[in-house]
Amino acid sequence: MKLLIFAGSTRLNSFNRKLAHVAAQLARAGGADVTHLELVDFDLPMYNADLEAQGTPRDVMRLKQLMYEHPAWIICSPEYNGSYTALLKNTIDWASSPVKSDVAWQEGFKSFSGKVVGLLSASPGALGGLRSQSHLAPLLLNAQCWVAPRAFALSHASDAFDARGQLLNDAHRSNVQAVIDQVLFAAERLTT
Numbered sequence: 001m002k003l004l005i006f007a008g009s010t011r012l013n014s015f016n017r018k019l020a021h022v023a024a025q026l027a028r029a030g031g032a033d034v035t036h037l038e039l040v041d042f043d044l045p046m047y048n049a050d051l052e053a054q055g056t057p058r059d060v061m062r063l064k065q066l067m068y069e070h071p072a073w074i075i076c077s078p079e080y081n082g083s084y085t086a087l088l089k090n091t092i093d094w095a096s097s098p099v100k101s102d103v104a105w106q107e108g109f110k111s112f113s114g115k116v117v118g119l120l121s122a123s124p125g126a127l128g129g130l131r132s133q134s135h136l137a138p139l140l141l142n143a144q145c146w147v148a149p150r151a152f153a154l155s156h157a158s159d160a161f162d163a164r165g166q167l168l169n170d171a172h173r174s175n176v177q178a179v180i181d182q183v184l185f186a187a188e189r190l191t192t
């Protein structure tokens, strides 16, 4: 199963990037074919329809194609002001915008429709970014994704990783593994 993993942060020491790394390692160890994206590697300006009318940026097309090729996704979502980050919203807005000049990409949700998505989040706070998940889930459902019921929010993230970015607590690792397992289980059955 092809599994796409990315975090909604580009911060150097991002907890969500670390969580995405852990998820990628666990999923690979379990045999999944993992693509671990770093959004910093995509040159996405702030979405603007006037800009888009001049041509969809090349990295948007690259992102759309990658998303389309992966039936299963895991998103690690930071929480800003009780919601997900502007980076994540901007990424999703670009990736879901129809490309009017390209017949293959005129359906905006082509990259999203039918994907099985697992949600992880990490925050230094006590709720672990759970509220970002509660905003992200309806957005993904609207984009015709299946959102896995199993999710995990890593609270007190500043104390949760060792110097090499590994989770210190076995229970946390098991919670990440449970999300991966459910996403792969569902993707095997719900996607073609």
Ligand SMILES: Cc1cc2nc3c(=O)[nH]c(=O)nc-3n(C[C@H](O)[C@H](O)[C@H](O)COP(=O)(O)O)c2cc1C
Residues within 6 Å of the ligand: 009, 010, 011, 013, 014, 015, 016, 017, 078, 079, 080, 081, 082, 083, 122, 123, 124, 125, 126, 127, 128, 129
């Ligand atoms: C503008 C802003 C708003 C934030 N709001 C929240 C919040 O509502 N809840 C929370 O748990 N953390 C909040 N934080 C703290 C983030 O969880 C913290 O910066 C975290 O490290 C971001 O994720 P990252 O480490 O993956 O970059 C906020 C941070 C910023 C910069």
